[in-house]
Amino acid sequence: GSSSSSSSKGDTVDSELVSKGKLTVGLEGTYAPYSYRANGKLTGFEVDLSKAIAKKLGLTADFKPTKWDSLIQGVGSGRFDISLNNITETPERAKAYSFSTPYVYSRYVLITKKGNKDITKIADIKGKKTADATGSDNEALAKKFGATVVPSQEFTTSLQLVKDGRADATINAVSAWSTYAKTEDTSAWTATEIPSSDVPAAKIAALLNKKSTALTKAVNKAIKELREDGTLTKLSKQYFNADITEDK
Amino acid sequence: MVQQIFNEYLPNMIKAGLQYTIPIAVVSFILGLILALLVALARISQLGGAFKIVKGISSFYVWLFRSTPLLVQLFIVYFGLPYLKIAGIFPDGIKLDPVVAGIITFSLNTGAYCSETIRAAILSIPTGQWEAAFAIGMKRSLVLRRIILPQALRTAVPPLSNSFIGLVKDTSLAASITLVEMFQVSQQYAGENYQPLMMYSLVALLYAVICTILTWLQSYLEKVTSKHITAGEGGAN
Amino acid sequence: MVQQIFNEYLPNMIKAGLQYTIPIAVVSFILGLILALLVALARISQLGGAFKIVKGISSFYVWLFRSTPLLVQLFIVYFGLPYLKIAGIFPDGIKLDPVVAGIITFSLNTGAYCSETIRAAILSIPTGQWEAAFAIGMKRSLVLRRIILPQALRTAVPPLSNSFIGLVKDTSLAASITLVEMFQVSQQYAGENYQPLMMYSLVALLYAVICTILTWLQSYLEKVTSKHITAGEGGAN
Amino acid sequence: MLKLSHVNKTFGETPVLKDLSTEFPEQQTTVVLGPSGSGKSTMLRSLNLLERPESGIYDCDDLQIDFAKPITSKTTLEVRQRTEMVFQSFNLFPHFSVLQNVIEGPVHVLHQSKDAATKEALTLLDSVGLLDKADAYPVELSGGQSQRVAIARSLAMHPQYILLDEPTSALDPELELEVLKVLLAIHDQNQSMIIVTHNMAFAQRVANKILFIENGDALYDGPTDGFFHSTNDRIKSFIDSMTFSI
Amino acid sequence: MLKLSHVNKTFGETPVLKDLSTEFPEQQTTVVLGPSGSGKSTMLRSLNLLERPESGIYDCDDLQIDFAKPITSKTTLEVRQRTEMVFQSFNLFPHFSVLQNVIEGPVHVLHQSKDAATKEALTLLDSVGLLDKADAYPVELSGGQSQRVAIARSLAMHPQYILLDEPTSALDPELELEVLKVLLAIHDQNQSMIIVTHNMAFAQRVANKILFIENGDALYDGPTDGFFHSTNDRIKSFIDSMTFSI
C-alpha cells in the first residue's frame, strides 16, 4: 500500500542520497566568491561550506557545476542532493522545494553608472531599467520596486550593461560586488548598499528536495554546528571580508 | 498549476514569440537571404582584379560565421562592439540596441549558411541553360537574373526552409543579449516557480507548433515553385 | 593576461575539448549515423502491415527532434527521465550519467537530421541502378547494401559533414547537464576574471580551428569517395 | 520458351498492353519493333518482372505466372535468373570497376567463388573486346564501351534469355556499330535474345522473328522476311519513316 | 559570310582544332560531318563564341575577330546576335512557357515590345506546328516538340546563321522526322544554316556544302555530291559505318 511506501522512504540520510557516501552538490561555478574557478580548481565560500557540511555528515562533497536552471531542476529530479548557489528562500519556492536554515544573510547593493544623480536609493528605480539575472532574487526585487528588467546572464554582463548605459542600474549581493571590487577597476560605477529598512537581508539557504526530510534535518544540524564552532564565520571572513552569517 | 499554464505561462510565452521570436526570425531571414544572394554571386563571379578582394572577403565571412558558435557571435556584436572606439566616427564605440544587434547577428549567421545553399543551387543548374541564354545574346547579369536565379531559388527552397526553421529555434539564444523572447520568458517563469523542466517543455511545444507550420509552408512552397520544373531539362523523353 | 591565456586558459579549454567536446561529438555522430541509416531505411521501406507502425514511429521521431530546441531535449533526457518511474523496471526513474544522457540526446538529435539527408541521398540514386541490380536477381536488401547505399553515402558526405560540424558546436549546450565542456570552461574563467568577451573569443577561436580542420577533412573525404562517381551514370558520352 | 498470354497492363487510366499474346522462341533472336509509346519497353520489362501487368499468363518454361495473383519473391528471383536485362542507359554500377560490375551477380547472387567468377568475367570481357578495361571505372568508358560491359555483365549470369531495350539508341553511330557487332556474335552462338530497337538494318540482319507492337497489341508477329515485305499500310509507312525518306 | 582561318583550339594538352580554315556560304546549308570527338561541336561553338580558340581569325561579315586577342563583350554580343545556336539537348528554359521561351530574346535582348514579339512568336510557333502548345511548359513537351520550340526560339532572333549541333540525336526516329521536316522547310526559305548531324540521308538531302572534319581538321570541304561519291577511303568507310552495313 501507499502508506508503507511513503513511510519507508526518507527515513535515513543514506537512503536519500543520490550516490552512496557522497553529497552531490549542484552549483554554477561561475559566480565569485560563492563558487568559481581559481587556478583550475573549483573554489569559493559555498564550495568550502559544502565540504564542511559533507564532512559533518560523514560524506564527501561531489560538485556538479552547471547552469542556473539546471541546478534547480537537478534537485527536483533527484540528480543532486542539494544546491548551494546563493539561493534565496521565498514562499513561492518553498512550495516546490525544501530549504535549509539560512547560512548567509545577504544584503543588496544598488549599482549605477558614476555620476547618475537620478538613482540614489532603491525607490528611485521605479520606471527605470535594471539589469539582473533571470530567475534571481535581484530580478524579483527590481520588479517589486517597479523597474523594467533587462535580463542578463551574469554579474559582469549586468555591470557592462550599466556602464554602456543600456541599463540604469543593477542590483546584486554586496558580497559579489565587494569581491569584484577587490580585483577590478570600479571607477565607472557608484555602489550604494540598500539599508535593511528598505529591504530586509535575503536569507541564503541550501535547496533540497522536499522528499529529503532526513537529509534536510541533517544539513540543518550540520549548519548549526558549523555556526557554533565558528567555521561559518571563518569562511565568511575569508571570502567576504566580513561576517554576514548573522541576521543583523 | 494547470490553470496557470493556460492563463499565464502559455499566453505570455506566445506573446513573447509574436513580439520577438517570430519578427526577429523573419526580418533576419529576409536580410540574411539578400546578403546570401550577394555573397553567392560574388563568390561565383568571374570578375578578376580588385574584385578578387570582394571574393576573398566573402569567403572569409562565410568561413567565420560557419565555424564559430552563434552565441559567441551574438555576444561579440552586442558586448564587444562598444569597445570598438573609432575617433571621429564612433567615439563611444558601437552600441547597438539589442533587437538591432540580434537582427544583425542572426542575418549575418544565416546569410553565411544560406549563401552556401544558394551557391550550390546556382552551380547545380546545367551549363546548357547558361549557354542557351548566352546564345540568344544575353549578358551574364541578365542570364543570372532571368534564367539561372529563378531556377536556382526553386532548387534552394527545401534547404533554405530548413535554415529558417533552424533560425527560429536559434533565436532562443537572443536571451544572452537581453531580449525577452519566448525561451527567456520560460526561464523567467522557471526562476519564479522553480519548475524549469515544465517550463522548458511548454516552450518546446510552442517551438514545435511553429516549426510544424513552417514545414507545411515549405511543402506548399516547394509544390508551387517546382510546378514546371522536374529533374534537369524537361522534354528529353 | 597574455601569459595566462597561453599557460592556463587555452590549455584548459583544449583539455575540456579533448575530454568532452570532441569525444561526445564523435561518439554521438557515429551512433546518430547508425540510427539515421536505420530510420531512413525504415521510412523508404515498402513493407506494409505491422511495419507501418515502425514507419509511423520513425516519422514522429524525426519530426519531434527536428522541431524542438536541442537544449530542451537535453534537459528532458537528463532531468525529465528520472520522473519516469516504471514499477519493476525503473522504480526510481531513469537516471542517466550526464555523459550518457548527452550522447543519447546528441545522437537522437543528429540522427533525426541525418536520416533526412540519407533518405534524400538514397532517393537521388537513379532508378536504373535499382533495376539493373534487380535484373541480375538481387533481393531488395542486397541491392541496398551493395549498390544503393555505397553510392548514396557518397552523395551524402557534404551535408553529413555539415551536420557533424554543427554537432561539434552544439555540444556547448552540454553545460546544462553538468558537463564541463570547452564552452563551460570559458564561462568559468569569465566568472573569475570578469572578462567574458575575451574568454568567449578564445573559445570561439578553438571552435573555428576544429571546424576548419573538419572542413578540410570533408573536402578530402569528398574527393576520395566520389573518385569514380560523377553526376548520375558515367559513360553516357 | 517464354510465352505471354492475354497480358494487360495499364498505367493509371492508360492501357499500355492490351490483351497481348506472343511467344519468344528459344535460341533465336526476336526483334521487337513499334512506334514510340506503343508499349515495347513495358512488355520487355514485364518479362523480367520489373513491371507487373494486372492480368495475363506468363510462361517461363516450367514456371507459370498468373499476373492476376501475387507473385512470390522466390518466383521473381527465379524469373530474373533466367532473364537478364540490358538497358538503354547501361546502368553500370559507377562505384565498381568494370570487372566488379561483371562479377557482382555471379558472386553475390549465384554464390560463385570470386576466383571462378573473375576468370569467367575476363573471358567475357575479352569476347566483347574490353579485356584491357577490366580495372577501369564506368566513368572512364565511352558509351559503346559501357554498353558492351553491360552485355558482358548479363552474359555472366548465364541467362536463358537476354532482354535488350534499345541498347544502342544512346550511342553515336560509330559506337553503335561496335555494340551491334557484339550482339551479332552473341546471336550467332544461338543465345536466346529479345531486342527492342529502332535500327531497321540491324533488325533485318539479326532477327529470326519480328514482333511489331502498336498501341499495346501485336500488329505483326512472325518471320522477319514477311515483315519487311509486308503489304500492310501501317507497317510499310513505319518502315519508311524509320529509314528516313521525306 | 562566316569564315574561319587557321583556327587552333586545345583542351588542356589535347589539340582539338588544328589550323582549321573554312567558310560557310550565306543563304545555304552547310552540313558538318565527322567521327565522334573530331571537333565538330568545338568548331560550331566557336562560331557562337561559346568556345574561345587560342588563335586564328574569325570573319563574321564586316566584323573580324582575332582569337589570339581579347574579345570585347560588345563584339561577343554582336556575334551572338548574328548567329543562333540550337543544342542537342534543346536547353529550353523550364520555368518559362513555350511562348515565353520564344519571346525571351526578342524582348530582353532586342528590346522589342512584348506585343510585337508575341505576335511574331505565334507565327513562328505556327510554322513549326506548335501553335497549340504556346502556353505549355517544356516539361509537358516530347523531345521532338521541345526541339521545334528551340528552333522557333532561335528564328525569333532573326539571326544571319542558325547553328545546329546534332539537333535530332536525342530523339526517337519518328520524332526525329518531325524536326527534320521543319529544318527542310527553313532550308527551303534560304536561311543560312550550319548543321552537325550523323544522319547521312538527311545530310545528302539538305546540304549545299559538306564539311568533313577528322582530327580537328577539314578532310573534305566542298559540294555535297562530291562527298557522297568520294573515292577517298576514309570518307567511304565513314559513310559505310554511318549507314550500318556490317
Ligand SMILES: Nc1ncnc2c1ncn2[C@@H]1O[C@H](COP(=O)(O)OP(=O)(O)OP(=O)(O)O)[C@@H](O)[C@H]1O
Ligand atoms: N512508369 C510509368 N508511368 C506512367 N506511364 C508510363 C510509365 N511507363 C510507361 N508509361 C507509358 O506507357 C506507354 C508505353 O510506354 P513504353 O515505354 O512501353 O513504350 P515504348 O514502346 O517502349 O516507347 P519508346 O520507343 O519511346 O521507348 C507510354 O505512353 C508511356 O508514356
Ligand SMILES: Nc1ncnc2c1ncn2[C@@H]1O[C@H](COP(=O)(O)OP(=O)(O)OP(=O)(O)O)[C@@H](O)[C@H]1O
Ligand atoms: N570542355 C572540354 N574539356 C576538355 N575536353 C573537351 C571539352 N570539350 C570537348 N573536349 C574534347 O575535345 C574533343 C572534340 O570534342 P567535340 O565535342 O568538338 O567533338 P565532336 O566532333 O562534336 O564529337 P561528337 O560527335 O561526339 O559530338 C574530344 O576529344 C573531347 O573529349
Ligand SMILES: [Mg+2]
Ligand atoms: Mg521504350
Ligand SMILES: [Mg+2]
Ligand atoms: Mg559534338
